[in-house]
Amino acid sequence: MKDRSPHNRTLDLTEAEQQQFSQRLQTLHQTVKPDAILNSIIWQDVFKALDYLPEKFVDLLIIDPPYNLTKNFNGNAFHRRKNLAYTDWLEQWISQVQQLLKPTASVYICSDWLTSTLIYPVIAQYFIIRNRITWEREKGRGAQRNWKNNSEDIWFCTVSNNYFFDVEAVKIKRQVMAPYRTQEGQPKDWQDTPNSPNKYRLTHPSNLWTDITIPFWSMPENTDHPTQKPEKLIAKLILASSQPGDVVLDPFLGSGTTAVVAKKLGRQYVGIEQDLTYCCLAEKRLSLAELNPAIQGYANGVFWERNTRIPSP
Template sequence: MTKKRAPRNRTLIVEDHEADDLLSEAIQLDQPSAVSEILNKIIHQDIENCIELVPENSIDLLVLDPPYNLDKKFGSTKFRSSSADQYSKLFENWIRLLKRCLKDTATIYVCSDWKTSNIIYPILEREFVVRNRITWEREKGRGAKSNWKNCSEDIWFCTVSDDYHFDVDSVKLKKKVIAPYKDSAGVPKDWNESKSGNFRLTFPSNLWSDISIPFWSMPENTDHPTQKPEKLIAKLILASSKEKDLVFDPFLGSGTTAVVAKKLGRHFLGIEREKYYCQLAIKRLRRAENDTAIQGYHDGVFWERNSLALQIKSKLKMDDPVSAKADGDLFAKI
């Protein structure tokens, strides 16, 4: 049954009349392929049935967001939690299949929850160079009466070797200065003073609290149960890839990694077994042809949560309607 949605609900859906046309853009592999044949494509298959047909040493950045060791329904597929040993063997097999596709200079980001992290870390440590664990605030979901509310997830930052790309300047966070400090000459120290507010570009840490989970009023939102925010993936792509690099997501879901890669001038490749999620991903990719906005990322800078809206209000108060409207038009989209 089709869900009845509120009038202002902007959740993206696939209409019956467009389903076949969208799916026609997905491909299936039945023989080894060259990079040129799979570039900027979505493969509609199970990972185990096609990954060995993806070229060796072809991937610059792997964003791996597999099912966590939890009971979860993904479209028509139900993923069941298992013992730590069983999940470990499953994850180890995924890594074995994927590793041959990576360049020696590749970076790997692996998404996980706190329980699953304990299982996968020993495997990642054995197969790659584990450089950090990012923890990000996933402020969504129900509370718990007999436990702390679970509102964080992990992203393991790994590389194949010590030769890898990392652009820290592209992922600095623009934060509002609460207690601005000036030197003896009255010059702002490590922050910028402007009519619209006082801001500082800060180095990114491994604790992220500036991410908003997609919800019903955001155009990037879909009905995928574990959809990652575009802003989250944008940080990974900007930090660890260059323009025209190939970004690979073998558990693509509703397409966030592919969409963000496209918006940021990277090539992409995705694998997704669920037909409906493939259709959603392709629909989002089509929209990205004309709309490259990423919520929370503006003028080449990541903004602290909700701070862009505050800047717009500040400009309006200063009778600066032109620049406020420019920011406001973007903010309306996101």
């Protein structure tokens, strides 16, 4: 374990914990039925694991693959490739993943701005592309000879025109700066909030997200994974495009955010990750989720703007 400041809440893993949580992992050697892998993490290279997964069992696919960047994942380096080599790599596993999806399934694929242009033509061959979400990633150093890279994309796709989308579940609660009342004195498109002088309204979610906070050292969800996604971000995808009990698959699970959020929101999950440490971190986070199902920035059934002090219900 690393030596950290007393106020640093980054999640660590002891050797004893890694040994304990590794016992919960699966490695596949033959084709399995859905019941054998639901709510479990598969410790395996994604190309090997996909060969053994059952067809048409997934309701929601969330993918956060290595972007076409050179990045070190706990000693496993992913090296930037020529564009054609990267798109070939994408197509190898996307063609396999497609077979796992129900006809009503939805798909979200994360990318940075440059990788996004490589992903689009590949996924367009397999899915119906519905939208491109761009979210503000307010973290990292500024550039001296370019604009600071401060956003990432998420491609929203479906398998068919028959899919689930719950817009009411992902509305954002925003503060009203100039609250307007009708002639009768009633709030116009906003509501009074008990125990708070502020006024709020629920707004429809757009494909531009500015309310996300990147995990950092003071947040209990934070790990040392270099590309960890915020729980709030994944919660939006899960609530919008799945129902309680649905199966959520993440074939590049990393430190487990998709599985953790699926569990907190009453969905079933399957995650695939090749790194043992990340698998065990995910299992530890799943255990902690049983004690505390809260998701930062999501409370009282709605999403709140970034840095909002959420009033008591």
